[in-house]
Amino acid sequence: MGADLALLLLGGFRALADAATAELARRGHVDFRPSHDFAMRAIAAGASNASDLARRLSVSKQAAAKTIALLQERGYVARADDPHDARRKLLEVTPLGRSVLREGEAIFDELRSRWERQIGAGELTRLETSLTTLLGPSALRPDESGWITHELDEPSS
């Protein structure tokens, strides 16, 4: 049935995202969600102020500002005055921010390896190839292609 396909895809994402969130929490990054990761990556990739970040994430400036405030509060990004434009506040990823990004990548890689061991490297590559064909390569660039997720709930975990 068609709906089952959607459920499988969602279930797959949630399994990975929940496991990653839980593992990050275990390592001290409590409540660091996928959307925070997206935002951090956009900042690391060059979004140097709130308005720019908003554009890259395709959300309102206000939503971006709230995310920045949260990331700043937790020490993942820092804001400084822009010497060339008094309106702007320059965004910067802190060492803590860089470490959470690195750890996030490592965790996802580890989760992928786990799946590889379960169904085989070939089968997993095949799955990725199929999905890439279906979605187009733009699916991998959320911060440039104009979609962003709402947060997915933490289950009982």
Place this chain on the structure above:
Amino acid sequence: MGADLALLLLGGFRALADAATAELARRGHVDFRPSHDFAMRAIAAGASNASDLARRLSVSKQAAAKTIALLQERGYVARADDPHDARRKLLEVTPLGRSVLREGEAIFDELRSRWERQIGAGELTRLETSLTTLLGPSALRPDESGWITHELDEPSS
């Protein structure tokens, strides 16, 4: 990279869910989201009151009550007094509710066929088999296995 896998799965779900939501809207069911569908199916499957629905969806009674209020307001479910228990309000799926469920199924089936034409029936079955292996069969029963999604955003669409 591991994170890409997660993005592909999320992208796949979103592609299906957004297309289905848009198509339902086109057919007159405006703002009918996946979570409404989950709730309706749980009711159709026997959740006959708010507390029961809450348990099946693994959310609080209050969250279930809000969803019911919305579905009732739009005419998808009806509530009547329970003759055997004055505390309960019996939930019932209206003809309109049944029709939206039928249409939802048909739309998802059609979307799946479209994917089948793109990558081939064998490849799609393979993808579903892999995901089922990875997630276990419980992934297909969201209303019984204890997870529910937050809503996913409508993108620019």
Place this chain on the structure above:
DNA sequence: CCTTATCGACAACCTAGTTGTCTAAAGGAG
């Protein structure tokens, strides 16, 4: 009969968004 459990409603709050309004600063046209 009385205690305990359950149903559904209420108020208050959280998170992650939205739009609209506003000030201050930047920058281009004349």
Place this chain on the structure above:
DNA sequence: CTCCTTTAGACAACTAGGTTGTCGATAAGG
């Protein structure tokens, strides 16, 4: 150099979809 427009970011007020805690009414069991 001065206007006019654009931009950055902050504020308030709102929405959706959740949460917890409280409460009154009803049901059910010792």
